[in-house]
Amino acid sequence: MPALNATQPPFGLMQDWPLTVDRVLEHARVNHGHREIVSRSVEGPIVRETYADLYARARQVSTALLEDCVQPGDRIATLAWNGARHMELWFGAMGIGAVLHTVNPRLFPEQIAWIINDAGDTHMFFDLTFLPIVEQLAEKCPAVRRWVLMTDEAHAPPAGKIPNLAIYESFIAGKSRDVTWGNFDERTAAGLCYTSGTTGNPKGVLYSHRSNVLHSLTSLQRDSLGFSVDDVIMPIVPLFHANAWGITFSAPAVGAKLVMPGSKMDGPSIYELMDAEKVTFSAAVPTVWLMLKQYLEETGKRLPHLDRIVVAGSAVPEAILRSYEDDYGVKVFHAWGMTEMSPLGSMGATTPEFREQGKDAVQRNKLKQGRPSFGVEMKIVDDNGNELPRDGKTTGHLVVRGPAIAGAYFKNAGGNILDKDGYFDTGDVAHMCPLGYMQITDRAKDVIKSGGEWISSIDIENIAVGHPAVANAAAIGLAHPKWDERPLLVIELKPGQSASREDILAFLTGKIAKWWLPDDVAFVEKIPLGATGKLNKLQLRQTFRGYTWPEQAVAAR
Numbered sequence: 001m002p003a004l005n006a007t008q009p010p011f012g013l014m015q016d017w018p019l020t021v022d023r024v025l026e027h028a029r030v031n032h033g034h035r036e037i038v039s040r041s042v043e044g045p046i047v048r049e050t051y052a053d054l055y056a057r058a059r060q061v062s063t064a065l066l067e068d069c070v071q072p073g074d075r076i077a078t079l080a081w082n083g084a085r086h087m088e089l090w091f092g093a094m095g096i097g098a099v100l101h102t103v104n105p106r107l108f109p110e111q112i113a114w115i116i117n118d119a120g121d122t123h124m125f126f127d128l129t130f131l132p133i134v135e136q137l138a139e140k141c142p143a144v145r146r147w148v149l150m151t152d153e154a155h156a157p158p159a160g161k162i163p164n165l166a167i168y169e170s171f172i173a174g175k176s177r178d179v180t181w182g183n184f185d186e187r188t189a190a191g192l193c194y195t196s197g198t199t200g201n202p203k204g205v206l207y208s209h210r211s212n213v214l215h216s217l218t219s220l221q222r223d224s225l226g227f228s229v230d231d232v233i234m235p236i237v238p239l240f241h242a243n244a245w246g247i248t249f250s251a252p253a254v255g256a257k258l259v260m261p262g263s264k265m266d267g268p269s270i271y272e273l274m275d276a277e278k279v280t281f282s283a284a285v286p287t288v289w290l291m292l293k294q295y296l297e298e299t300g301k302r303l304p305h306l307d308r309i310v311v312a313g314s315a316v317p318e319a320i321l322r323s324y325e326d327d328y329g330v331k332v333f334h335a336w337g338m339t340e341m342s343p344l345g346s347m348g349a350t351t352p353e354f355r356e357q358g359k360d361a362v363q364r365n366k367l368k369q370g371r372p373s374f375g376v377e378m379k380i381v382d383d384n385g386n387e388l389p390r391d392g393k394t395t396g397h398l399v400v401r402g403p404a405i406a407g408a409y410f411k412n413a414g415g416n417i418l419d420k421d422g423y424f425d426t427g428d429v430a431h432m433c434p435l436g437y438m439q440i441t442d443r444a445k446d447v448i449k450s451g452g453e454w455i456s457s458i459d460i461e462n463i464a465v466g467h468p469a470v471a472n473a474a475a476i477g478l479a480h481p482k483w484d485e486r487p488l489l490v491i492e493l494k495p496g497q498s499a500s501r502e503d504i505l506a507f508l509t510g511k512i513a514k515w516w517l518p519d520d521v522a523f524v525e526k527i528p529l530g531a532t533g534k535l536n537k538l539q540l541r542q543t544f545r546g547y548t549w550p551e552q553a554v555a556a557r
Contacts, residue, residue, distance in 0.1 A: 001274070002351065003298055006274045010388075016207070018182065018184075018185065018186040019186040019209060019210045019213035019214065020093040020181075020184070020186055020190075020210075020213070021091065021094050021095075021190055021208040021209050021212050021213060021249060022091065022094065022182045023052065023182065023554040024179075024213065024249050024252050024253050024483055025055050025058065025064075025091045025093050025095075025252055025531075026055070027253065028051040028054075028055070028253070028255055028354075029051055029052050029055040031231065031255060032254075032255025033050060033052035033156075033280060034050055034052070034324050035050060035051050035229075035255050036048055036049070036165075036258070037049045037050070037051070037054060037211040037258045037260065038088065038259045038260065038390060039083040039084045039085075039260040039262060039275055040083070040260065040261055040262035040263075040264055040269070041081075041083060041262060042083070042127045042128045042129055042150075042151070042156050042262060042263055043128070043151060044370070047083075047084065048314065050301065051252060051255070053146040054087060054088060054091070054252075055091075057088045057092075057172065058087075058089075058091040058095065059093070059095070059176075059177040059178075059179050059181070060094065060172040060173075060175040060176070060177055060212075060268060061089055061091075061092025061093070061172050061175075061177050061193060062092045062095050062181070063172075063175040063176045063178045064097045064171050064172045064176075065092065065093060065096065065098060065123070066179070066354075067146075067193045068123070070096070070098050070122065070123065070255055071098075072097030072098065072188070073097065073099065073189065074098045074099065074122045075098070075099045075119045075121045075177065075192060076089070076093040076099065076121065076125070077101040077103050077119065077121040077123065077124045077125070077144075078100065078101070078102050078103060078128045078239075078240070079103050079105045079112070079125075079126040079127065079134065080105075080125060080126060080130075080150055080235075080239070080240070081127055081129065081238070081239075081260075081261075081262045081263045082238060082239050082244065082260040082261055083127075083260045083262050084151075084260065085150050085373075086239050086260075087239070087248060088135055088241070090248055090408045092557070093193065094183035094190045094209070094365075094526065095179075095182065096180075096181065097188055097190045098189050099191060100190065100462050101119050101121055101191070101192040101193075101207070102191070102192075102193055102240035102241075103115060103116065103194075103240060104194070104196070104238075104240050104241070105129075105130050105240070107196075108259065109136045109295060111202070112137060113137050113141055113202075114163065114201065114202075115194050115202055116137065116141045117140075117141055117143065117449060117494065118194075118201075118202075118204065118410075118411070119192060119194075119204060121141070121143065121144055122144065122146070122153070122210045123146045123148065123156060124137075124144050124146070124147050125168065126147070126148070126150060126151070126317070128149065128151050128156065129151050129164075130243075130406075131149065131157065132164060134147060135160060135161045137372070138160075138161060138162045138163060140375070145164060147162045147163070147165045147166070148165075148166045148167070148171055149165060149166070151168060152168070152169040152170075153167055153168065154195070159267050159320065162266075165224075166194055167331040168354065169524065176226065178312070179290055180245070180384070180508070183350065186208070186209050186213075187208050187209070187210055187282055188208060188209055188522075189206050189207070189208055190207050190208055190209045190211075190212055190215075191206075191207040191243065192204050192211065192546075193205050193207070193240070193243070194339075194342070195339050196339075196530055199256070200297075201413070202319075203409040203410065203413045205339050205340050205344060205406050205409065206409070207243070207410075210403070211342055212405060213249070213406070214244065214375060214403050214404050215245055215342040215344065215375070215404035216250045217375075218373050218374065218375035219245075219246045219250045219344050219373070220250055220253065220326040221373050221374065223347060223349035224344065224349070224373045225245075225246075225250060225281075225283075225310065225347070225355060225374065227250055227251060227253075227254045227281070229254050229255045229256060230280070230283050231256040231257070231280050232256065232259060232277060232278055232279045232280045232281070232305075233251050233257065233258055233259065233279070233280070233281045233282070234259040234260075234261060234272065234274060234277075234279045234282040234283075235247040235248075235249060235251075235258070235260070235282070235283055235287050236250075236261055236265065236282055236283060237283050237284050237285065237312075237313075241339075241343075242338075242339045242342065242343035243342065243343070244283075244308075245312065245335070246319065246342060246343070246344060247283065249414070256281075257275075257277075259273055259277045259279055261273055265288065265291055266291070266296065267292050267295030268290045268295060269294075269386065270288070270292055271292065271295060271296070271301060272290075272420075274303065274305070274306060275301075275303075275304075275305070278305040279306055280305060280306060280307045281306075281308055281309070281310075282306065282310075283309065283310040283335075284310075284313075285311070285312065285314060285470070285534065286314055286315070286316050286320060287310055287314030287377050289309065289316075289320050289324070290320055290465075293320060293323055293324070294471075296328070298323055299551070300526040302328065303328045303330055306330050307330070307331060307334070307415060308330065308331040308333060309331070309332055309333070310333045310334075310335070310347075311322065311332060311334055312335040312336060312337060314458075314463075314535060315367070315369075315404075315440065315458045315462055316332065316334050316366075316367065317463075317465040318363075318367055318462055318463040318466060319465055319466035320465070321334075321363060321366055321367065322413060325363065332366060332447055333347060333348050333349065333366070334347075334366055334367065334368065334369055335347050335369070335370065335372075336347065336369035336370065336438070336440065338426060340403040340405060340406040340426075341376070341404065341406075341486045342405070344376075344503075345369075345372060345376050345378065345400060345426075346369050346370040346371055346372045346373070346376070346438055347369075347370045347371065347373060347504055348365070348366045348368060348369065348370035348437075349370065350362050350366070351435055354384070359472065365437065367439075368429070368433075368438065368439040369392075369439055369440050369463070370437060371437055372400075372436070372438070375402050375403060375404065376400060376401075376404075377400065377402055377423075378399070378400050378432070378438060379398075379399055379423070379432075380394070380396040380397065380398060380399075380430060380431060380432055381397050381423075382396050382530070385420075386420055389434040390433060390434050390436070391433070391434070392432070392433035392434070392437075392498075394431055395430065395431045395441055396429070396431070397425055397428075397429065398426045398429070398440070399419065399423035399424060399425050399426065399437065400423060400424055401418075401421075401422045401423045401424060407422075407424075427442055427443055428440045428442070429442045429443070429504065433489060441459070442456050442457055442458055446476075446477075446537050448475070448476075448485050448486070448487050449477065449484060449485055450477070450483045450484060450486055450487070450515070451483050455487055455515075455516050456489070456516075457474075457475035457537075458475075458478065459512060460473075460475040460487060460489060460508070460512060460516065460518065461474060461475050461489075461505075461535075463508055463511045463512060464491065464504065464507070464508065464509075467498070467503075467504060467507045468505075469493055469494055469499040470491055470492070470493060470494065470504075471492045471494040471495075471497075472492040472534045472535075473489060473490065473491050473492070473527075474490045474527050474540055475487045475488070475490070475518065476488055476490065476537050476540050476541050478541070478544060478545075478547050478549075480519070480549065481549075486518070486519040486549070487516070487517075487518040487519065488519065488520055488521075488544060488547060489504065489508075489520070489521045489522070490522050490523075490524055490527060490540055490544075491504060491521055491523050491524070492523075492524055492525070492526055492527045497534060501520065501521040502506050504521045505517060505518070505521065519549055519550070520547075520549060520550055520551045524546075528539070
């Protein structure tokens, strides 16, 4: 044993094993090589691949990239749905030290072009679905040296407007699998994902190999995603949305079977795959679960194999949670996180204290965003950065820190984003209880401030969605002559249903504080959603700018 230095703590004598993501797929190949990845392809058919196949084809991707002059640190962009080819790119690029940049195709073409240029992407891989978008982008993105259409020659379109276009299957065909993966520092950049940019230009979040591996280990805790080899996992949350909440790495780490929905995200298509492949776990935003719930109600179908779902992206309405648990026997877990957090920050696993109070108490508590897993430190602070008590009622700014949480944005956009203690301000307003459960009451930019007091738009929305005629709801704060702001409730009704302003307000009465009751209700054909499936309140505020309150509402206040 080496001599110890009395002035310095001794180093441990463990092996130095760099935490790089190629080791995740290597582990899957060796120990779970036969487990399947089932994909609904963009071309139509269901495609089956094993982890051993994924490993082999990802290494061919690596060789193809190297032969196309890709260097460590180059950004390789994707516009693609959830499928095996997308995962091949993931590991093929990251394995050689390139940065896999997932681009959200739901953004406007101008936003996509801005992001590609800001990232300096050298290659763009895209699904057939996005060919029309890429034809608009090509001339606006001069740094992209190669455009690769993710299909085979049989489905390739005639030569068009895209320069240096390659077809994916031909691009990797016959390439050597004898390529070196890893062999670099675990802090090397691995992935790049841009925020949605609702309050300015999007900002790039640059993940490292180390952060991705540590995030996977965090998410595999039983009180987090808690996957095992017994699971059949359907990530409905897109791969372009913060690593599909880390499932890209955590599922192979335990050898869970993956079921990829591709581009078909409607209720019948989701149900078909869930039932046929006996899916036990799935993850998506609330709008997806609402859509599937409506399909189940219309058809009378059940979910005999589905054990649990995770809902995140925005708060889960109580009506959805209780319906899945009570009507379909599916356990619902509320999660919260951000692109900047890789993205998982908390999970609504139930503690013994709530189980002892009975089912109703458990379900009420599940409406909160949950407790942080090991690897995430979280607290609530006031405007001056002073920590607030965890009493379940004192509200403040939610700040976080940890090894998989951003310390800066790509190109240092936005400057210093950490406080003096290394905490990142999430932009959420929340409170925490003594048991560590956190509940978000609003986004800081969405909170409704009326007469100097905060009103939670999220609480109003979640109760409104419980009305039998309501498909979706959004509460926004609009200028008021007396109270600075008052809530306007925007309602999207279910097809064939009807309700009046008075019906909705009567439904809310007694369920929220009287002074929280919206001053008016507006009905729209469709509530706009953002690029990640969240309510687009920025667009709603623009739509209702200059709104005239009913005379009786102004007089009553």
